Amino acid sequence: MDVLRQLRGFYRERLHYLILSIVCLAAATAVGLITPNLLRKLIDDVIVPMKFNDVPLLALTVLAVVCVKASLQFAHGFFGGRVGNYLAYRLRNACYEKLQFLSFRYYDTAKTGDLMSRLTGDLEAIRLFIGFGFAQLLNVFFMVVFGSIMMFSLNWKLTLVTLVTMPLLAAVAFKFESRIHPAFQEMRLALSALTTAVQENVTGVRTVKSFAREPHEVEKFSGRNERYKNNQIFAAGLWSKFFPIMEFLACACVAILLGVGGTLVINHGMTLGELVAFFSLIWYIIAPVWGLGFHINNYTQSKASGERVLEVLNQWIDVRDQPDAVEVAATEVEGNIEFDHVTFAYGNKLPAVTDINFEAKAGSVIGFLGGTGSGKSTIIQLLMRAYDVNEGSIRLDGTDIRELGVRSLRSQIATVFQETFLFSSSIRNNIAYGLKDVTMEEVIRAAKLAQAHDFIMELPEGYETIVGERGMGLSGGQKQRVAIARALLKNPRILILDDATSAVDMETEHEIQAGFQEVMRGRTTLIIAHRISSLRHADEIIVLNEGKIAQRGTHEQLIQVPGPYRDVYRIQYADYLVKAAGGEVQ
Structure with a gap:
C-alpha cells in the first residue's frame, strides 16, 4: 500500500468521495444480509407451518431490500467514479507537467513509447483501482466479517466447522499475489517495449521503406510481441493453478456444511430454514475470498502501474532554478557571453568539451567549426542550460547562468x-x-x-x-x-543557428544569410556550420577538435595558417582554388 500512500496527495481533496464510496458499498453488503434471513423466515415461518398469507409481505420486503441495495450500489459507483477520474485527471496533468520540466539528461535515454504507456495504460489501472478496486478489496473484509457474525448468531458450532478451510483459502490467495506481482511488472515492461517498437516504426517509416527493412521491423516487433505473449501465458498459468485450488477449498466448505448441517436438521439441532440461510451465508463468505485473487490481481496491476508513474513523478530534475534565481527581461540583457574554463561530460563518459574559453561580445557573431563529436552542439546546449557544466562557468552579462531562472534565460535565446x-x-x-x-x-x-x-x-x-x-x-x-x-x-537577444541552413541549397542559403544580416544586427549570434560560407563573416571563428579549441580567429586569419580550418576550406573551395591557381590547388 506504500505506492497508494504516495499517490494520496492526488486525491486528498476528494477523499470524502472515496470514504462515501466505501461506506455505501459496506452498507449495501450489510443490507444484503437481510435476504438470507428472509429466506429462513419464508421456510420456517411460512412454508413449514403453511401460513401463506405472509408471502405478499415477504415479497414486498425483498423488493424493498433490493431497491435499497441497488441505490447503495449506485452511490458506490457514483462516488468511486468521481474520485477515480479526479485522481487520473490530476495524475495525468502532473506527469505531463513533470515531463515538460525534466532535464535533457532524462530524455537522452527515455523512450517515447514507454512514456506513452505510462500516461495511458498505467494511469487507467490506477484510476480503476482507486475508484472501485480499493473499495471492492475492503468489501471482502466486510462480507467475511458480516457473514461470519450472522452465521455465528445462527449456530456457532456449525460456523467453526464450516469455516475450517477459510485460512487455507486466504493463504493461497496471498501466495498467488506474491507470484503474480512480479509477473505483472514484467508484463508492463514488455508492453512498453511493444509500444515503443510501434511508435519508432511509425515515426521512421520513411527510413524503413527507403532501406527496404520491412522484414527486419516485422521480425523485431514479433520478438517483442513474443515476449509479451510469453508473459501473458505465464500469468495465465498462475491463474490456471490458482482457480482449481480455490474452487476445491470452497467446495470443501460447502460439502462440510451440507454434511454436518444436514445431520443437525435430521436430529433437530437446527431448523431447515436456518440451514438454507446458512447455505446462502457460506457463499456470502466464500465468494469474496474466492474472488480475493481477482482483487489482488487488480491491486497488483495498480501497484506496478503506480510504481512506473511515480518513477516519472519522482525523477530528479538536474537543471533547476536556485532558490534566489534572478529573473531578467529582454530589455535588461545586453548579450555578453563568456565561457570560462568550461568542462562537461555526459554521464560517466569522457568529457565532451574540455577547458573551453571564449567571449562573445554583445552584438558579435561567433562561428563554430568542427567534425562530428567535436563539441559544437554541446557548447550550445550548455549555454541554454540543457545541462549544467561540470567545471568552470558560463556567464551572461557577467552573471553565472546558474544564478538565472531557467525560463528567464531561455526566453532570451532563440x-x-x-x-x-x-x-x-x-x-x-x-x-x-x-x-x-x-x-x-x-x-x-x-x-x-x-x-x-x-x-x-x-x-x-x-x-x-x-x-x-x-x-x-x-x-x-x-x-x-x-x-x-x-x-x-x-x-531574441541571443540567436543560435545550429547548422540552420544545412537542408537548403547554396542559392537559398545565400538569400537566407542576406536576411540574417539584418536580424543579427544588435544581437549576439552563435553559428554552428559545416559550410565555411556560413561562417566567413563571423567576428571570430572557433575550430573545435575532440572537445577542445584547436584554432580561433577570423576567416582571413585562419586560411593563412596551416590547420583544420584551411583543410576544410580547401576541400569546400577546391574547384574555385584550382581555377584561381591556373589548374593547381594552392
Whole structure:
C-alpha cells in the first residue's frame, strides 16, 4: 500500500468521495444480509407451518431490500467514479507537467513509447483501482466479517466447522499475489517495449521503406510481441493453478456444511430454514475470498502501474532554478557571453568539451567549426542550460547562468536546430509558437526574412496550411526555413543557428544569410556550420577538435595558417582554388 500512500496527495481533496464510496458499498453488503434471513423466515415461518398469507409481505420486503441495495450500489459507483477520474485527471496533468520540466539528461535515454504507456495504460489501472478496486478489496473484509457474525448468531458450532478451510483459502490467495506481482511488472515492461517498437516504426517509416527493412521491423516487433505473449501465458498459468485450488477449498466448505448441517436438521439441532440461510451465508463468505485473487490481481496491476508513474513523478530534475534565481527581461540583457574554463561530460563518459574559453561580445557573431563529436552542439546546449557544466562557468552579462531562472534565460535565446521539429498545426502557428498577441504582419515579415514566404503562399491554404506530424508534407529545406522564421519572430537577444541552413541549397542559403544580416544586427549570434560560407563573416571563428579549441580567429586569419580550418576550406573551395591557381590547388 506504500505506492497508494504516495499517490494520496492526488486525491486528498476528494477523499470524502472515496470514504462515501466505501461506506455505501459496506452498507449495501450489510443490507444484503437481510435476504438470507428472509429466506429462513419464508421456510420456517411460512412454508413449514403453511401460513401463506405472509408471502405478499415477504415479497414486498425483498423488493424493498433490493431497491435499497441497488441505490447503495449506485452511490458506490457514483462516488468511486468521481474520485477515480479526479485522481487520473490530476495524475495525468502532473506527469505531463513533470515531463515538460525534466532535464535533457532524462530524455537522452527515455523512450517515447514507454512514456506513452505510462500516461495511458498505467494511469487507467490506477484510476480503476482507486475508484472501485480499493473499495471492492475492503468489501471482502466486510462480507467475511458480516457473514461470519450472522452465521455465528445462527449456530456457532456449525460456523467453526464450516469455516475450517477459510485460512487455507486466504493463504493461497496471498501466495498467488506474491507470484503474480512480479509477473505483472514484467508484463508492463514488455508492453512498453511493444509500444515503443510501434511508435519508432511509425515515426521512421520513411527510413524503413527507403532501406527496404520491412522484414527486419516485422521480425523485431514479433520478438517483442513474443515476449509479451510469453508473459501473458505465464500469468495465465498462475491463474490456471490458482482457480482449481480455490474452487476445491470452497467446495470443501460447502460439502462440510451440507454434511454436518444436514445431520443437525435430521436430529433437530437446527431448523431447515436456518440451514438454507446458512447455505446462502457460506457463499456470502466464500465468494469474496474466492474472488480475493481477482482483487489482488487488480491491486497488483495498480501497484506496478503506480510504481512506473511515480518513477516519472519522482525523477530528479538536474537543471533547476536556485532558490534566489534572478529573473531578467529582454530589455535588461545586453548579450555578453563568456565561457570560462568550461568542462562537461555526459554521464560517466569522457568529457565532451574540455577547458573551453571564449567571449562573445554583445552584438558579435561567433562561428563554430568542427567534425562530428567535436563539441559544437554541446557548447550550445550548455549555454541554454540543457545541462549544467561540470567545471568552470558560463556567464551572461557577467552573471553565472546558474544564478538565472531557467525560463528567464531561455526566453532570451532563440535556436534553430539542425533537426527541425514542426508541430501538427498550421504553418502560422508553428512560426508563432510560444508567442502571444503576434500579428499576421509580424509572422509574414519573419517568413520573408527566412525566405519562406514564397513557398508558403504556394501551398493550398497559405499560412493556414496544416502540416503533418513532425512537418510531414514539407521538404527538409522548407521545414528548416519555417524553423528559422520561428526563431526570428521571437526577436531574441541571443540567436543560435545550429547548422540552420544545412537542408537548403547554396542559392537559398545565400538569400537566407542576406536576411540574417539584418536580424543579427544588435544581437549576439552563435553559428554552428559545416559550410565555411556560413561562417566567413563571423567576428571570430572557433575550430573545435575532440572537445577542445584547436584554432580561433577570423576567416582571413585562419586560411593563412596551416590547420583544420584551411583543410576544410580547401576541400569546400577546391574547384574555385584550382581555377584561381591556373589548374593547381594552392
